[in-house]
Structure formats: C-alpha cells, structure tokens
Amino acid sequence: MANKALNVTAQRVTQRLALSALALLLTAGVAQAQTQTLEVSNARLSLLPGNTPGAGYFELYNTGDEAVTLVGAKSPAFDSVEIHVSSEHDGMAHMHELTSIEIASGERFEFAPKGHHLMFMRRVEPLNIGDDVDVVLEFSDEQQLPVTFNVVSPASM
Numbered sequence: 204m205a206n207k208a209l210n211v212t213a214q215r216v217t218q219r220l221a222l223s224a225l226a227l228l229l230t231a232g233v234a235q236a237q238t239q240t241l242e243v244s245n246a247r248l249s250l251l252p253g254n255t256p257g258a259g260y261f262e263l264y265n266t267g268d269e270a271v272t273l274v275g276a277k278s279p280a281f282d283s284v285e286i287h288v289s290s291e292h293d294g295m296a297h298m299h300e301l302t303s304i305e306i307a308s309g310e311r312f313e314f315a316p317k318g319h320h321l322m323f324m325r326r327v328e329p330l331n332i333g334d335d336v337d338v339v340l341e342f343s344d345e346q347q348l349p350v351t352f353n354v355v356s357p358a359s360m
C-alpha cells in the first residue's frame with residue numbers, strides 16, 4: 204500500500220517536471236520567434252554639441268504576423284530615452300512625448316527628422332561623432348530588442 208502511494212507521488216512529480224520543461228521550451232521558442240520578426244536598420248543618433256538631447260532615427264520593420272507595440276527605450280549612455288513625435292503649427296516646430304507606437308504586421312515604420320524619433324536625455328558620458336551607442340527597444344510583450352546607434356552630426360541628416 205505504502206509503496207503504491209509513493210509511486211503515485213513520484214509519477215506526479217515526473218509529470219510536473221515534464222510540464223515545466225515543456226513550458227520552458229515553449230517560452231524559449233516564442234522569445235526566439237519574436238526577436239526574428241523585427242528588423243532595425245539605419246539606426247543613427249544625431250548629436251548637437253553640449254549637453255542638449257540627442258535625436259535617434261531608424262527604421263523598424265515588423266516582418267511578423269502580429270502587430271508589435273514599442274513602449275520605450277533605454278541606453279546606458281543616457282539618463283532617459285523618450286519616444287517623441289514632431290509636428291508643425293503656424294510655422295513653429297513642436298514635439299511631444301508618445302507612450303507607445305503600434306507597428307502593424309508587415310509595416311516598415313520610419314523614425315526620421317521632422318517625424319517620430321527617440322529623444323536621448325542627459326548624457327551620462329561624453330560622446331563623439333562616430334561612436335556607437337547601445338540602445339534597447341522595449342515592447343509591450345516585454346520583448347527587448349538591442350540596437351546599436353551610430354553617433355552622427357546633425358549636418359549629415
């Protein structure tokens with residue numbers, strides 16, 4: 204009797220382990236699939252002299268079957284990074300912060316001068332033209348996409 208009870212317990216533990224292993228495999232599979240559905244190109248960071256904010260431009264191509272939502276970005280080289288969009292009213296340039304941008308399946312979303320951009324606030328250390336800056340793009344499904352931005356002069360825009 205006691206032996207049988209032990210066997211049942213052992214079996215349950217085995218099942219639980221198998222389920223955990225399966226869950227891990229599924230999670231890893233999903234994470235990998237998501238990373239492969241986003242392509243970033245032409246990532247550049249336009250930097251003015253002094254400690255003014257830098258503007259990040261790039262193209263984000265969603266090759267996946269589902270929409271993705273960009274909710275933020277971070278970089279060890281800056282205190283904070285915001286998503287901004289520029290607009291013009293009565294000949295005056297303005298910009299404001301966005302909390303998210305949805306990129307549809309198959310869409311190539313361009314962050315470009317006079318439009319959407321990442322605003323890099325407060326440099327942690329000096330940066331020069333030609334430097335590489337590590338940035339992580341953050342999505343609503345908790346996906347984190349590392350991107351290297353190349354520091355360029357605003358004159359090259």
Ligand SMILES: [Cu+2]
Pocket residue numbers: 287288298320321322
């Ligand atoms: Cu801005």
